[in-house]
Amino acid sequence: MSKFVKEKELQWKKVELDEIDHMNMDLDGFYMLEEIDGVDVVKLDQAGGLKTIGFEMKNIKAKKKKSKAAWSVTETTEIEAPLHVESEDQEENEIIKEKDADELEENKIIESNDEIDITNSSWQGYDLNEKLTKQLIKGGYIEPTMIQQTVLSYLSNNPYANILVGSETGSGKTLAFVLPLINLLSTNQTGLIIAPTRELATQISQVVSIFTKATLLIGGISLEKQRRLLSHLDETKVVIATPGRFWDLLCESEELKEFLIKVQILVVDEADRLFYKTKKINEEFEKILKYLLEVVLNKNKKLRFWLFSATIQLADFDSDSCFGKFVQDGKLKFKQIGSKAATIKDRLSVFKVECLEERKGCFLYKYLHEKTGRIIVFFNSIKLIEKYILVLKKLFKSRKIYSLHAKQKQKDRLSALEKNRFEKNEDAILICSDVAARGLDIANVDVVVHFHVPRNIDVYLHRTGRTARLDKVGESIVFVSPKEHSAFDKLAKMFEIQVGLKVQKHSIEMNNIKKFQKEFNLAFDSVKETESKKYSKSSISEMELE
Numbered sequence: 001m002s003k004f005v006k007e008k009e010l011q012w013k014k015v016e017l018d019e020i021d022h023m024n025m026d027l028d029g030f031y032m033l034e035e036i037d038g039v040d041v042v043k044l045d046q047a048g049g050l051k052t053i054g055f056e057m058k059n060i061k062a063k064k065k066k067s068k069a070a071w072s073v074t075e076t077t078e079i080e081a082p083l084h085v086e087s088e089d090q091e092e093n094e095i096i097k098e099k100d101a102d103e104l105e106e107n108k109i110i111e112s113n114d115e116i117d118i119t120n121s122s123w124q125g126y127d128l129n130e131k132l133t134k135q136l137i138k139g140g141y142i143e144p145t146m147i148q149q150t151v152l153s154y155l156s157n158n159p160y161a162n163i164l165v166g167s168e169t170g171s172g173k174t175l176a177f178v179l180p181l182i183n184l185l186s187t188n189q190t191g192l193i194i195a196p197t198r199e200l201a202t203q204i205s206q207v208v209s210i211f212t213k214a215t216l217l218i219g220g221i222s223l224e225k226q227r228r229l230l231s232h233l234d235e236t237k238v239v240i241a242t243p244g245r246f247w248d249l250l251c252e253s254e255e256l257k258e259f260l261i262k263v264q265i266l267v268v269d270e271a272d273r274l275f276y277k278t279k280k281i282n283e284e285f286e287k288i289l290k291y292l293l294e295v296v297l298n299k300n301k302k303l304r305f306w307l308f309s310a311t312i313q314l315a316d317f318d319s320d321s322c323f324g325k326f327v328q329d330g331k332l333k334f335k336q337i338g339s340k341a342a343t344i345k346d347r348l349s350v351f352k353v354e355c356l357e358e359r360k361g362c363f364l365y366k367y368l369h370e371k372t373g374r375i376i377v378f379f380n381s382i383k384l385i386e387k388y389i390l391v392l393k394k395l396f397k398s399r400k401i402y403s404l405h406a407k408q409k410q411k412d413r414l415s416a417l418e419k420n421r422f423e424k425n426e427d428a429i430l431i432c433s434d435v436a437a438r439g440l441d442i443a444n445v446d447v448v449v450h451f452h453v454p455r456n457i458d459v460y461l462h463r464t465g466r467t468a469r470l471d472k473v474g475e476s477i478v479f480v481s482p483k484e485h486s487a488f489d490k491l492a493k494m495f496e497i498q499v500g501l502k503v504q505k506h507s508i509e510m511n512n513i514k515k516f517q518k519e520f521n522l523a524f525d526s527v528k529e530t531e532s533k534k535y536s537k538s539s540i541s542e543m544e545l546e
């Protein structure tokens with residue numbers, strides 16, 4: 001049986017990246033590819049010789065038996081075609097079989113959740129609903145981390161508070177906002193999460209999707225695909241977005257405006273990155289805030305704000321900063337909870353290597369040569385990343401090397417699949433800019449190398465926080481040239497005060513350094529300008545914040 005459906009009703013399905021990757025083809029335009037099965041596009045004759053296009057879905061199992069002799073284009077939703085009509089019994093049997101299978105599947109889920117005993121669970125006592133608690137345990141989250149305990153306790157007593165939560169990198173902040181967010185939203189209420197980068201927003205949406213339906217709105221993906229997502233917004237509880245794309249869509253979409261009116265909680269992850277600590281603010285983010293304060297807050301008095309970061313404190317924002325203005329203008333009071341508890345210091349070692357700027361490449365080569373494990377190398381320059389990816393590929397033929405920076409096209413940016421491979425490969429190297437510094441949860445990173453001294457203490461803390469996450473150990477090493485000495489000394493002092501760890505001097509073994517220098521020079525020189533140019537084809541419009 002077949003029927004005609006409206007364009008909006010087409011059942012697009014996401015094509016998993018795995019499938020695309022195996023096709024081994026150029027992914028341009030295939031990022032977030034969607035597909036539909038069993039739909040024919042047919043030309044339909046209209047009165048006056050006009051032709052329109054109709055979407056005919058094949059093999060529809062009819063819920064009710066109908067038989068119509070002719071197609072009619074006036075009703076567009078449910079129009080039966082005379083073709084492929086199955087016999088009544090056959091249809092009925094199919095429906096029963098389908099129903100049984102659905103019920104079986106449903107029972108299986110209920111049964112498996114029912115088997116989970118939550119009576120003595122460590123998640124008890126935070127007013128989390130039973131379903132959430134069971135999903136947590138099923139997902140392997142046996143007990144809350146410190147920051148999750150603090151936030152959940154506070155919000156269970158103060159559900160309408162505006163909060164500012166600061167807690168060290170890798171301490172579990174994502175679940176600390178995702179859980180209470182989902183728990184506090186009742187039917188017909190929604191939540192919005194804003195994050196500064198596409199990668200971080202994608203990662204958060206994966207966590208939200210464990211518990212409820214989430215919609216992800218980020219740059220680098222076709223606007224058309226995202227507009228289609230908006231037509232299903234009424235089924236979504238939580239939207240996760242980067243500010244630029246969210247603002248663009250908000251300007252044109254009534255659905256998104258309707259969604260926003262129902263928003264009870266706005267979570268801003270890496271909030272200091274978006275608010276900055278000074279007077280500057282991300283432009284689109286500012287527009288979103290203004291809209292929330294001027295339009296939404298008027299209609300929805302319960303709208304509250306949860307700001308999260310590893311490097312955020314109320315004291316950081318003076319009344320002149322945009323955060324200060326935001327608080328005052330909106331007459332919002334914030335409660336600061338959590339802390340920069342220095343537990344990471346027991347698991348982390350921090351080093352510096354002093355060397356001439358021109359020897360950094362050779363030292364990096366030697367350091368990577370002697371070090372095994374998953375390593376992230378941060379650069380301050382995208383041009384150098386593009387060069388070094390080629391150089392290191394020449395030097396380490398058997399090691400997998402990935403790159404990530406904001407000027408890459410979306411298809412070239414670290415995909416979920418690549419992230420997964422990096423996490424599973426015990427000997428992989430990721431070369432990146434600070435787009436990867438904040439929030440990215442890459443499991444089991446052993447070492448973070450800073451090829452250049454980080455621009456400020458927050459960048460140093462966030463980059464370093466890619467290792468030694470949760471209960472893992474890790475190492476961070478900064479390459480410091482004479483020109484960078486005094487800047488790094490200041491950072492090292494601040495790091496010691498904030499984390500409680502002194503930066504140790506690390507010396508690169510100088511034995512056979514000449515051999516390494518020679519090999520490095522050869523590889524470096526052989527990477528021609530033209531070769532590196534093909535890595536910088538991206539357009540500026542695709543850039544997020546870094």
Ligand SMILES: Nc1ncnc2c1ncn2[C@@H]1O[C@H](COP(=O)(O)OP(=O)(O)OP(=O)(O)O)[C@@H](O)[C@H]1O
Binds near residue numbers: 309
């Ligand atoms: N209760 C829990 N039990 C077990 N693992 C957890 C728990 N909560 C979080 N995790 C895991 O800990 C890791 C770090 O969590 P998360 O990414 O939320 O840290 P974060 O504080 O947001 O870090 P960053 O500041 O770098 O963004 C993740 O891999 C996450 O799955």
